[in-house]
Amino acid sequence: MVPTFVLHVATGKEDEVKAALESFPPTQTFHFWVPKRPIHKRKQGVVWLRYETLFPGYVLADGDDFVKLYKALIHFTNEHFYTLLEKRGEGGKTVTEEEKKIISKLTGEISQGILEDGRVKFIAGELMGMEGSVQKFDKRKSNVLLRMELLGEMTDIWTAVDMVDKI
Numbered sequence: 001m002v003p004t005f006v007l008h009v010a011t012g013k014e015d016e017v018k019a020a021l022e023s024f025p026p027t028q029t030f031h032f033w034v035p036k037r038p039i040h041k042r043k044q045g046v047v048w049l050r051y052e053t054l055f056p057g058y059v060l061a062d063g064d065d066f067v068k069l070y071k072a073l074i075h076f077t078n079e080h081f082y083t084l085l086e087k088r089g090e091g092g093k094t095v096t097e098e099e100k101k102i103i104s105k106l107t108g109e110i111s112q113g114i115l116e117d118g119r120v121k122f123i124a125g126e127l128m129g130m131e132g133s134v135q136k137f138d139k140r141k142s143n144v145l146l147r148m149e150l151l152g153e154m155t156d157i158w159t160a161v162d163m164v165d166k167i
Contacts, residue, residue: 002062004095005069006085006151007032011057013080018059020081026072030063035107038160040141047141049160054106055151060095099150105130106146106159113144113161120144123164139163 009017014034021032035054040047063069073084085093095103104126111125120137122128127146135156136145143158150157 001097002064003066004100005061005063005066006093006095007059007061007073008082008085009057009059010080010082014053014056014059017078017080020078021059021061021076024072024076026075027061027069030061030069033060033062034058035060035103037106037157038110039158040143040160042141049110054103054157058151093151095151102148102150106157110160110162112164114164120161122161127159127161 007017007021018032018034021027021030036051037054039050039052041050042048061069070084073081106126108126111122111127113120113122113127115121115137119131120134121131127144130146133146133148134144135147138144138158142161142163144161146157146159148155148157
């Protein structure tokens with residue numbers, strides 16, 4: 001499996017830094033990505049779907065060689081790039097395979113759900129089987145709050161869900 005390293009950047013500038021990294025020749029052998037989650041927004045009674053950064057302030061980099069990435073980033077200049085996260089003496093902070101699967105579920109298609117005895121149950125989509133992670137359900141916006149461990153800490157994440165029916 002190809003490791004995924006974590007880069008710390010200015011919040012709100014993730015896409016800008018990603019684009020700059022992709023065009024910087026020493027880093028072109030790496031794949032940079034910014035995971036985005038679907039979320040319903042509501043304003044003046046109108047609900048729309050929008051995609052927001054899953055981890056504000058971070059860009060992920062897929063590649064085999066931490067040292068090569070580290071050396072390339074020494075020469076990378078961008079006012080919004082801060083650092084490559086490291087574990088003490090172990091090389092780069094990496095995203096585990098389990099975390100990659102969860103990120104894939106959170107950034108995939110919007111799941112369908114039903115309300116069953118006051119609880120959300122997913123009946124289709126990427127979030128099936130994650131009912132135990134649901135902390136809250138926002139009926140007005142049709143979003144769910146999931147609590148899970150990601151990147152080494154407990155994280156609360158709002159994501160969109162299409163509610164089909166009530167039981």
